[in-house]
Amino acid sequence: xxxxxxxxxxxxxxxxxxxxxxxxxxxxxxx
Amino acid sequence: xxxxxxxxxxxxxxxxxxxxxxxxxxxxxxxxxxxxxxxxxxxxxxxxxxxxxxxxxxxxxxxxxxxxxxxxxxxxxxxxxxxxxxxxxxxxxxxxxxxxxxxxxxxxxxxxxxxxxxxxxxxxxxxxxxxxxxxxxxxxxxxxxxxxxxxxxxxxxxxxxxxxxxxxxxxxxxxxxxxxxxxxxxxxxxxxxxxxxxxxxxxxxxxxxxxxxxxxxxxxxxxx
Numbered sequence: 001x002x003x004x005x006x007x008x009x010x011x012x013x014x015x016x017x018x019x020x021x022x023x024x025x026x027x028x029x030x031x
Numbered sequence: 032x033x034x035x036x037x038x039x040x041x042x043x044x045x046x047x048x049x050x051x052x053x054x055x056x057x058x059x060x061x062x063x064x065x066x067x068x069x070x071x072x073x074x075x076x077x078x079x080x081x082x083x084x085x086x087x088x089x090x091x092x093x094x095x096x097x098x099x100x101x102x103x104x105x106x107x108x109x110x111x112x113x114x115x116x117x118x119x120x121x122x123x124x125x126x127x128x129x130x131x132x133x134x135x136x137x138x139x140x141x142x143x144x145x146x147x148x149x150x151x152x153x154x155x156x157x158x159x160x161x162x163x164x165x166x167x168x169x170x171x172x173x174x175x176x177x178x179x180x181x182x183x184x185x186x187x188x189x190x191x192x193x194x195x196x197x198x199x200x201x202x203x204x205x206x207x208x209x210x211x212x213x214x215x216x217x218x219x220x221x222x223x224x225x226x227x228x229x230x231x232x233x234x235x236x237x238x239x240x241x242x243x244x245x246x247x248x249x250x251x252x253x254x255x
Binding site for chain 2: 008009013014016017018019020021023024
């Protein structure tokens with residue numbers, strides 16, 4: 001059955017994205 | 032064969048809404064004392080209406096009007112007001128962290144970048160949302176269901192993106208979160224990468240976040 005594309009975003013997935021982004025900036029632009 | 036182009040799903044990959052639009056609509060109905068559950072036959076009809084709307088054969092206003100009518104909102108004025116609220120809610124999207132950084136990195140590596148999107152809304156709205164979350168500037172091609180008249184997981188929509196990018200299936204990858212959409216890309220002969228995915232989702236590669244896409248083996252090497 002076709003599912004509407006907008007599923008919502010669980011908090012843990014958002015947190016994983018935010019943590020990896022912080023690490024990305026730390027490793028690429030940190031001191 | 033080296034990957035030269037990367038196509039992305041949009042909703043729940045680059046942006047999200049605090050609650051799915053469906054849930055928002057159902058909450059409105061609940062608050063108004065209307066039915067939130069549908070009989071089985073109406074459920075099938077609702078799926079058919081969504082498919083029509085995603086294919087551009089039914090306008091968003093008409094889709095939500097029919098949705099509300101099925102849920103027992105009999106007064107046309109009430110349906111119009113509620114549909115307006117739902118559409119306004121749809122227009123507020125929030126960025127998932129890392130989309131801009133991931134696309135900037137992939138673009139720097141030389142990949143053609145695209146969006147393969149299902150929507151019931153006009154392409155211009157979708158592009159505005161992608162602009163709001165900072166990724167539109169990196170996008171080279173867009174295959175949009177309401178423009179093409181087909182929606183994922185129909186292989187035709189992925190093949191349209193390939194055609195626009197002048198690539199063969201073996202030269203492209205699809206990044207998505209939805210198991211059915213990833214399966215559609217696989218059927219079109221495109222490599223699949225899951226991000227923001229549900230447990231059990233099948234794909235050729237997995238990224239744990241948007242910036243982790245930069246670590247996916249097939250995205251490491253810039254094309255020549």
